[in-house]
Amino acid sequence: MVDKINNLKFKTKNVSVFYGSKQAINKISLDIEEKQITALIGPSGCGKSTFLRCLNRMNDVISNCSVNGKILLDGNNIYSDEIDPVLLRAKVGMVFQKPNPFPKSIFENIAYGPRIHGIGNNRAELTDLVHHSLEQAGLIDEVKDRLDDIATGLSGGQQQRICIARAIAVNPDVILMDEPCSALDPIATAKIEELMSSLSKSYTIIIVTHSMQQAGRVSQKTAFFHMGDLIEYGETPKIFTQPDQQKTQDYITGRFG
Amino acid sequence: MIDKNIDQLKRLKLRKNAEMRLKVYGILSISLALIMLSTLMISIGLSGYSALQQAYVKLEINVDSKKVLDEKGGFSNQKALLVNWDGIVSNSFITNFPEITKRSEKRSLRALMSSNAGYELRQYFQKNPDDLDENITIWLSASDDFDQYMKGRFNTSVDEKDRRLSNQQLKWIDFLAMEKISKLKFNTSFFVNADSREPESAGILGAVVGSTLTLTITILFALPLAVMASVYLEYFAKPGRLTDFIEVNINNLAAIPSIVFGLLGLSVFLGFFGLPRSAPLVGGLCLGLMTIPTIIIASRASIRAVPPSIKDAALALGASRMQAALHHVLPLAAPGILTGTIIGMAQALGETAPLLMIGMVAFIIETPDSFTSAATAMPVQIFMWSDSAERAFYERSSLAILFLVGFLIIMNSLAVFLRRKFEKKW
Structure with a gap:
């Protein structure tokens, strides 16, 4: 299945995260390939979301959080002083667990990112960009006639796709997804999964999920986290059929977690 | 069906009673608050509404334009300062009582007009200089005691020498009111004036x-x-x-x-x-x-x-x-x-x-x-x-x-x- 040679997008070395004195993840070293879907699985509290939030420095917002180790994006350490987290986040977008569109119009939701980054200087360019992003998010047919409606009035699945379109609109390299389907019904979930597969042609996607079926369906690589440690990382089919570690085996067969 | 034993029923009843009591306490306290609030508002309203009206006295006045106009025919503040406006007001007011000649009586009669009435007259001519040299009818403020008496807020049961108005003065006011020379009219000065020592011209x-x-x-x-x-x-x-x-x-x-x-x-x-x-x-x-x-x-x-x-x-x-x-x-x-x-x-x-x-x-x-x-x-x-x-x-x-x-x-x-x-x- 993976026959092409992929470039590495993210390289992380010995990443540890502390919340105050409590260690959340312990020396994670993980390489993430470009234009692939990498799934992070593991029981609640295992540190997978924490790890994900390190990749675009969203942990900076949490006051007592400290990150050790190295995270390289295209060879640059994102925690070095030269990197502005604001610019980093434009390159590494994020979609959250609960759909969180701004309580503004659909158009404004998508146009906000480009606007603050100075992409799309006039109304026509912005409109094109909005349409293009919605098209990529597979939402254009559903909302093209009501771009001025408040985005929070849409269904949960549509809201989540608005959030994906919003992330795409600033033209990132990487999209981080933190359990994007956990608040959605199976049909909306299927749509998002479909969307992820098509987006992976142009974007590197890293998804945290509780659903092992989802990880199996969408991802090319899977990492299993447990208690802040990275237990196993490899090709998804291998992780789900012949894991090297007993813990992985126990988790995917539902013996704990 | 859910079977209920006696114990459960008892507890259920106690709980319902407790809820009921809480509800009643709530209603009681809200009504108490509302009663107090409305008592307050009503009592303030009752004592305040009469201030919307004010006693005015109708006077007939003629002022010589030479006294107040400058050469160009404009209103001269300097000249107006020299005019005895209070005198004009009292003279006109006293004509309502031709029988009064004694100085002391005249003085107590004059006291019925507001001490700001002269000022009001001057203001009127400043605004309407065309009315100079004409016989005009103008309503000017009566004194605050006059006003209170006309509103029935003057306590007449007090001994005469402890009152601010004598029996004679009350009789004059009754006469003026009966002749419709004085009337309660809408109290504009309350809404257009600032503070004053005289209640009748004090405003908000x-x-x-x-x-x-x-x-x-x-x-x-x-x-x-x-x-x-x-x-x-x-x-x-x-x-x-x-x-x-x-x-x-x-x-x-x-x-x-x-x-x-x-x-x-x-x-x-x-x-x-x-x-x-x-x-x-x-x-x-x-x-x-x-x-x-x-x-x-x-x-x-x-x-x-x-x-x-x-x-x-x-x-x-x-x-x-x-x-x-x-x-x-x-x-x-x-x-x-x-x-x-x-x-x-x-x-x-x-x-x-x-x-x-x-x-x-x-x-x-x-x-x-x-x-x-x-x-x-x-x-x-x-x-x-x-x-x-x-x-x-x-x-x-x-x-x-x-x-x-x-x-x-x-x-x-x-x-x-x-x-x-x-x-x-x-």
């Missing part, structure tokens, strides 16, 4: 304008400072001892007696910066200091009520913290901030104590026209009137209270309206 306008100017300064000063402070505390301040210390002190500040802010204003604004006394500028700053903690507390609560996911969404798109705060969180928190601000303003509007300290309790007969001119505020005006000896000031302070309460109701409804209007649905 000066205090209303003073309050408006003061509150303008208050909101301009307090709102930006408080909003900036709360955004900083919520978004930028690193949690720690210092932030905790600031937070505790802001909460303490909200509980400090308002007169302390007056003392602060006295020593800082007047003493150190040398700003003018009695000025709405200084009053507004003092009230602003007093209002800032209220607005900060309300703003922080409403900023915190905005779901953090909105902030996360903005940050994840590459917005800076400031952009996330300004573009997304503040607009969503605005209804709450506005409500807090208006409640703070309403509190400031009713505040007297700090204004006493910075000299806004002065007797000011001019309606203030700038932020630095001497002014007074509505609650201070009420305080001063309620302190006056004249009975007529009593009804005027009641009417002024109604005015103040009206203002407060308008401001609070504005808060409700704005909140409804800007509240976003999720």
Whole structure:
């Protein structure tokens, strides 16, 4: 299945995260390939979301959080002083667990990112960009006639796709997804999964999920986290059929977690 | 079917009774509050409504234009100063009683006209110089005792020598009222004048304008400072001892007696910066200091009520913290901030104590026209009137209270309206 040679997008070395004195993840070293879907699985509290939030420095917002180790994006350490987290986040977008569109119009939701980054200087360019992003998010047919409606009035699945379109609109390299389907019904979930597969042609996607079926369906690589440690990382089919570690085996067969 | 044993039924009954009692207590306390409020409003209303009318006396007057006009035919203030307007008024008034010749009687008759009636006459001719040399009929204010007697608020059961009006004077007033020479008419002077020593010409306008100017300064000063402070505390301040210390002190500040802010204003604004006394500028700053903690507390609560996911969404798109705060969180928190601000303003509007300290309790007969001119505020005006000896000031302070309460109701409804209007649905 993976026959092409992929470039590495993210390289992380010995990443540890502390919340105050409590260690959340312990020396994670993980390489993430470009234009692939990498799934992070593991029981609640295992540190997978924490790890994900390190990749675009969203942990900076949490006051007592400290990150050790190295995270390289295209060879640059994102925690070095030269990197502005604001610019980093434009390159590494994020979609959250609960759909969180701004309580503004659909158009404004998508146009906000480009606007603050100075992409799309006039109304026509912005409109094109909005349409293009919605098209990529597979939402254009559903909302093209009501771009001025408040985005929070849409269904949960549509809201989540608005959030994906919003992330795409600033033209990132990487999209981080933190359990994007956990608040959605199976049909909306299927749509998002479909969307992820098509987006992976142009974007590197890293998804945290509780659903092992989802990880199996969408991802090319899977990492299993447990208690802040990275237990196993490899090709998804291998992780789900012949894991090297007993813990992985126990988790995917539902013996704990 | 659910089987219930006796024990369960007993407990169920006890619980229902307890709920019932709580409900009754609630209804009782609300009705008590409503009764007290309506008693208050009704009693103020009853004593204040009569101030809407004022006794006026009809006079026929002819003033020679040569006495007041300059060469160009304009009204000359200098010449007008020399005219005995009071004399003109009393002479015309006395013609209603041709039988009176004794000087003492004439004096007590003259006392029935307001001592400001001459001034009113002069004002009239200043505005209408064309009426000079004409025989005109004009309604001028009667004295406050006259006014109170016509409204039935003059206590005649008191012994004559302890009263402000003699039996003779009462008879004259009865005669004037019967002849329709004096009448109760709408009290315009209450709405267009500033304060006066004479109740009949004292008005609320000066205090209303003073309050408006003061509150303008208050909101301009307090709102930006408080909003900036709360955004900083919520978004930028690193949690720690210092932030905790600031937070505790802001909460303490909200509980400090308002007169302390007056003392602060006295020593800082007047003493150190040398700003003018009695000025709405200084009053507004003092009230602003007093209002800032209220607005900060309300703003922080409403900023915190905005779901953090909105902030996360903005940050994840590459917005800076400031952009996330300004573009997304503040607009969503605005209804709450506005409500807090208006409640703070309403509190400031009713505040007297700090204004006493910075000299806004002065007797000011001019309606203030700038932020630095001497002014007074509505609650201070009420305080001063309620302190006056004249009975007529009593009804005027009641009417002024109604005015103040009206203002407060308008401001609070504005808060409700704005909140409804800007509240976003999720």
